[in-house]
Amino acid sequence: MVLIDILLGGLTLGGLYALVAMGLTLQYGVARIMNLAHGEFLILASFAAFVLVSQWRLHPLLALVLALPLGFALQWAVYRVLLTPLVRRTQAGPALEADSILATFGLLFIVQGIVLVIFGGNYYSYSYLSVPVSILGSTVAANRLLVLALAVLIGGALYVALIKTRLGTAVRVVAVAPRFAPLVGIDVRALSALAFGLGGALVAACGVLVSMFLPFSASMGVVFTMKALVVVIMGGVGHLAGCLAAGLLLGLVESIVARLVDPGLTLAATYVLFLGVLLLRPAGLFGRAAR
Amino acid sequence: MSSGRLDAVPARAAPTQGVPRHPAWGWLAGAVALAALAALAAAPAATASDYWLSLGINLLQYAVMATAWALFSGPTRYVSLATVAFFGIGAYTFAVLGETWPQPVVLLTALGLGVVLAVLTGLATLRLSGVHFVIFTFGLAELVRQLVTWWEVNVTKSVGRYVFVDITQREIYWQLLALLVAVLALGAWIRRSRLGLALRVIGDDEQVASHLGIDTARTKILLFAISAGFITLTGAVMAPRWTYLDPAIAFNPTVSFQVLIMALLGGAGRLFGPLAGVIPLVLLFEVLSARFPNHFPILLGLVFLGIVYLVPNGVLEAVQRAGRPRRTESPS
Numbered sequence: 001m002v003l004i005d006i007l008l009g010g011l012t013l014g015g016l017y018a019l020v021a022m023g024l025t026l027q028y029g030v031a032r033i034m035n036l037a038h039g040e041f042l043i044l045a046s047f048a049a050f051v052l053v054s055q056w057r058l059h060p061l062l063a064l065v066l067a068l069p070l071g072f073a074l075q076w077a078v079y080r081v082l083l084t085p086l087v088r089r090t091q092a093g094p095a096l097e098a099d100s101i102l103a104t105f106g107l108l109f110i111v112q113g114i115v116l117v118i119f120g121g122n123y124y125s126y127s128y129l130s131v132p133v134s135i136l137g138s139t140v141a142a143n144r145l146l147v148l149a150l151a152v153l154i155g156g157a158l159y160v161a162l163i164k165t166r167l168g169t170a171v172r173v174v175a176v177a178p179r180f181a182p183l184v185g186i187d188v189r190a191l192s193a194l195a196f197g198l199g200g201a202l203v204a205a206c207g208v209l210v211s212m213f214l215p216f217s218a219s220m221g222v223v224f225t226m227k228a229l230v231v232v233i234m235g236g237v238g239h240l241a242g243c244l245a246a247g248l249l250l251g252l253v254e255s256i257v258a259r260l261v262d263p264g265l266t267l268a269a270t271y272v273l274f275l276g277v278l279l280l281r282p283a284g285l286f287g288r289a290a291r
Numbered sequence: 292m293s294s295g296r297l298d299a300v301p302a303r304a305a306p307t308q309g310v311p312r313h314p315a316w317g318w319l320a321g322a323v324a325l326a327a328l329a330a331l332a333a334a335p336a337a338t339a340s341d342y343w344l345s346l347g348i349n350l351l352q353y354a355v356m357a358t359a360w361a362l363f364s365g366p367t368r369y370v371s372l373a374t375v376a377f378f379g380i381g382a383y384t385f386a387v388l389g390e391t392w393p394q395p396v397v398l399l400t401a402l403g404l405g406v407v408l409a410v411l412t413g414l415a416t417l418r419l420s421g422v423h424f425v426i427f428t429f430g431l432a433e434l435v436r437q438l439v440t441w442w443e444v445n446v447t448k449s450v451g452r453y454v455f456v457d458i459t460q461r462e463i464y465w466q467l468l469a470l471l472v473a474v475l476a477l478g479a480w481i482r483r484s485r486l487g488l489a490l491r492v493i494g495d496d497e498q499v500a501s502h503l504g505i506d507t508a509r510t511k512i513l514l515f516a517i518s519a520g521f522i523t524l525t526g527a528v529m530a531p532r533w534t535y536l537d538p539a540i541a542f543n544p545t546v547s548f549q550v551l552i553m554a555l556l557g558g559a560g561r562l563f564g565p566l567a568g569v570i571p572l573v574l575l576f577e578v579l580s581a582r583f584p585n586h587f588p589i590l591l592g593l594v595f596l597g598i599v600y601l602v603p604n605g606v607l608e609a610v611q612r613a614g615r616p617r618r619t620e621s622p623s
Contacts, residue, residue, distance in 0.1 A: 101370055101425055106595035113588030226430035264441040267434050275415055282419045
């Protein structure tokens with residue numbers, strides 16, 4: 001069944017893209033940092049998972065559990081050490097966006113360079129749960145289903161945390177009204193760092209998920225960043241449900257193109273979708289018109 | 292939060308603008324420039340060494356691209372990350388057509404393709420905020436690379452092309468020099484024209500610009516197309532230097548990165564700013580890539596971060612600020 005194949009493949013990819021984009025939208029919507037090195041941190045986590053699983057004989061799910069706090073700590077530190085000086089210099093004004101684009105563009109080459117030095121340019125993968133499962137007459141590898149379930153679980157947990165908890169509400173306040181947040185006793189810098197770190201935890205988890213079912217290489221990060229950026233714009237900046245919808249849409253479109261047209265044209269499909277959004281709804285599917 | 296632009300020098304700080312200078316200075320500067328040009332043009336004849344010639348080509352290549360990049364991104368402060376998309380299109384056009392068509396026709400074709408892509412990119416993004424433009428250009432090189440690869444795999448059934456033409460290194464050098472003169476002359480002209488004024492207003496405040504009756508989208512698209520045109524031509528001129536070309540070589544993302552670093556080091560807001568960044572950095576990268584080929588991207592990133600943090604407005608600005616007397620420091 002081609003239709004079921006496409007649907008399942010698209011949902012898995014889409015769930016993953018949605019999760020990557022949620023991390024980015026936290027960093028961009030709350031901390032106001034457009035992180036061009038986002039995908040590099042994903043690939044970094046994939047390689048870390050590869051080492052843990054294939055050399056240290058760790059269970060991939062344990063690697064996933066480890067990835068969350070480590071990814072958080074790493075990106076929290078990146079924000080504190082590398083980006084705080086920029087926030088201070090620009091006083092979080094419009095110049096911050098340009099400066100952060102430049103700084104994270106530099107970071108992209110550094111992280112990618114480190115991965116290249118250690119692992120080289122080849123594709124890596126390990127085998128985990130690659131047993132065929134039959135669903136409605138179509139066969140999928142079990143690891144894909146697991147990835148989909150985990151993506152839903154992590155994304156759902158984040159959504160509930162942001163909507164239901166006090167801290168999550170504070171994060172949303174910073175996203176919506178950074179200038180007024182201090183008036184109600186919210187420490188904007190600390191929460192920006194927290195949101196940036198949360199984005200890091202998400203992207204690290206995504207890296208481990210990628211390593212479970214896809215071959216990956218050091219130079220793949222840019223493509224993930226690009227797709228996450230498109231999903232964030234498409235869903236509306238800072239909009240988690242928008243991320244989910246846009247991510248699933250992108251995954252489905254890609255899956256259709258890869259299956260029915262040519263796997264080499266998936267990035268082109270991303271761009272076509274992006275163009276459509278730019279021409280029809282520049283503020284995103286759910287976003288309100290900015291400015 | 293939706294600007295996404297370089298916020299470099301506020302217009303007030305541009306010091307030489309509007310300061311009346313003695314007319315003799317203009318003549319002197321012109322004479323010096325002509326002498327330098329003559330010396331540069333004659334240089335390949337004076338040296339027989341291939342090393343110096345190839346270093347000269349390297350310098351000129353980045354000089355043209357960084358100046359062309361700053362032509363658009365300097366005054367408007369929109370960061371373009373797509374340099375190598377245009378460079379690669381130029382190089383690939385030459386690789387496909389160079390053996391059959393005469394060189395001027397190939398160059399014109401490349402120019403046309405580059406300008407068309409720039410206009411399409413501009414039409415899609417430059418009517419919106421800067422963020423959309425940055426994102427679009429961020430993936431553009433990768434998109435073009437994948438499309439070219441797809442075309443080569445499915446249509447021509449081979450990835451990679453050999454370029455055999457009799458264009459000597461010296462001819463490449465002279466063609467690049469001509470391009471550099473052209474881009475500098477055009478840049479100087481634009482800065483004096485109404486177009487340049489419109490660009491500076493856009494860079495300062497886009498809303499003010501549109502209230503003044505400036506067609507901001509058209510101005511930005513025009514300038515982006517001019518800038519991209521020069522970068523595409525550089526790619527087409529450089530192509531005969533490689534005898535073998537494939538998408539990974541033509542669309543190497545470090546080229547975009549290097550051009551950006553050089554333009555920012557010198558200062559993208561000035562006509563000669565990028566040149567001031569190109570000369571030291573090409574020499575530095577020459578040494579680094581020879582000594583530490585494996586760690587080159589890491590070092591490149593570190594150099595870049597140093598520039599973003601330490602000299603955000605470029606060295607020319609920093610030097611000028613340091614040399615200025617104390618009392619003029621706080622004019623406001």
